[in-house]
């Protein structure tokens with residue numbers, strides 16, 4: 001992973017898309033300064049409201065919601081206790097904490113919050129657990145909410161409701177959200193801006209509607225083509241070949257072994273994100289010529 | 300099933316175990332080569348005395364009948380009389396059990412006091428020199444024989460410094476603690492390495508889990524993350540192992556009680572075996588087995604108290 005850079009504003013959701021193994025989750029872990037011990041040293045800065053973010057600082061907090069509802073909560077703690085852990089970070093305790101916890105559970109749409117305060121994770125459904133996880137993250141009043149495929153493990157209807165919840169929280173609280181998913185459709189639903197990641201790099205980024213309607217990068221185009229299209233009744237087309245594994249990235253444009261438009265000099269292409277429209281960037285050196293192709297494909 | 304129902308179920312599950320255990324203990328004497336009474340009294344004993352002792356030991360009856368009457372007696376706290384000490388076996392046990400339980404608890408406590416911080420350090424510094432160092436030291440601890448370590452502590456530490464008694468159980472709580480410290484330490488060094496390994500592994504698993512990343516990201520103090528979230532999960536995952544170690548400690552007690560001349564059941568056991576005092580051997584074996592069963596039950600109760608998911612199992 002290198003050269004990954006993105007920006008998310010208050011009240012905005014930034015979606016990070018890409019196949020598994022592209023480095024999306026690693027990016028999130030790097031943001032909160034919790035890279036697994038096996039990764040070699042990562043360098044980079046995270047600015048929070050313009051100031052450098054120090055991992056695990058009590059003044060600068062980030063919320064995290066993970067993919068697997070089974071492991072996103074401490075199995076030995078009641079929902080209420082977990083939320084209080086978040087509240088106590090900024091000094092809310094005692095009876096006040098209980099009221100806040102109930103209010104938070106209400107806010108994330110948990111029915112019968114007073115009762116649910118006393119529930120252990122294994123007594124909650126997957127969707128409820130994700131809601132509690134979100135409530136817990138919110139309890140710490142984070143500046144940014146980082147979501148790592150928070151809906152992937154859920155059934156489609158539950159998934160939809162969680163997305164609605166996140167969307168509402170973003171608007172009501174002015175929350176900044178970073179949303180990671182391999183599913184472009186989900187990203188398209190929730191994010192205002194997206195970045196498409198491949199082999200540890202962001203290949204294209206820009207406003208969600210723009211990128212999805214008029215991709216400026218062959219990889220995005222392929223990702224879009226691989227989405228199952230119910231309306232067209234077409235089977236999903238996969239992307240040819242396996243994604244490269246970390247540490248053995250191809251040279252030049254890392255997508256070139258799988259790119260349908262690859263030309264000889266692609267394997268020497270430097271990695272630069274070039275402006276390819278208002279607020280849009282692409283790393284494909286041929287984006288100008290290929291835009292037409294992408295458009296035709298989408299139309 | 301309610302969570303207390305779970306404990307009740309475990310309690311019931313021990314009943315067949317106790318029946319079998321009692322049988323094994325009783326059969327010990329019956330399968331020992333030679334006639335127990337004859338062995339006890341020597342070759343020159345009169346047949347009348349041998350017959351009398353046979354009756355007392357219950358070996359004149361058929362196996363099953365003898366077992367039933369032994370079990371019936373055991374249920375009522377009657378384990379027969381010591382042949383050598385002219386004392387009821389139950390009295391001997393109740394005099395000595397306390398010492399062994401102190402030692403057991405002391406050894407467990409001391410080993411955990413060492414193992415938890417070391418395992419935590421190793422897990423937090425995974426793959427780095429502190430981790431390797433701790434692993435090497437614990438392999439060393441694992442290879443030291445208990446009897447040797449006990450002797451070394453007695454002759455190179457307790458005797459020259461005079462800081463610790465080398466025999467007896469002392470007076471009062473302070474006296475007890477004083478005299479069990481070195482024997483408990485000896486046992487603790489024997490079992491701590493296994494605890495460190497198991498705890499380290501489960502700590503690494505917990506440290507890597509999503510909810511730990513979550514509470515860290517939201518700015519919880521590292522101390523609180525470790526104490527409230529990491530440790531309870533890791534320890535509850537290791538409880539079964541800790542309970543299983545009690546048998547190992549009990550075995551070690553036989554050795555250290557003799558090294559440190561502590562009047563516990565381990566010491567009585569060796570005496571009784573040497574003197575071929577069968578009723579005492581039987582009774583002590585039973586007491587030790589009961590102790591292990593009881594401690595495992597305690598571990599179950601702790602598990603229920605600690606882990607809300609237990610009711611589902």
Ligand code: SF4
Pocket residue numbers: 217218219253254255256257259260261262263266269283284285286287
């Ligand atoms: S730079 Fe070349 S290989 Fe890479 S995406 Fe563009 S056309 Fe394909």
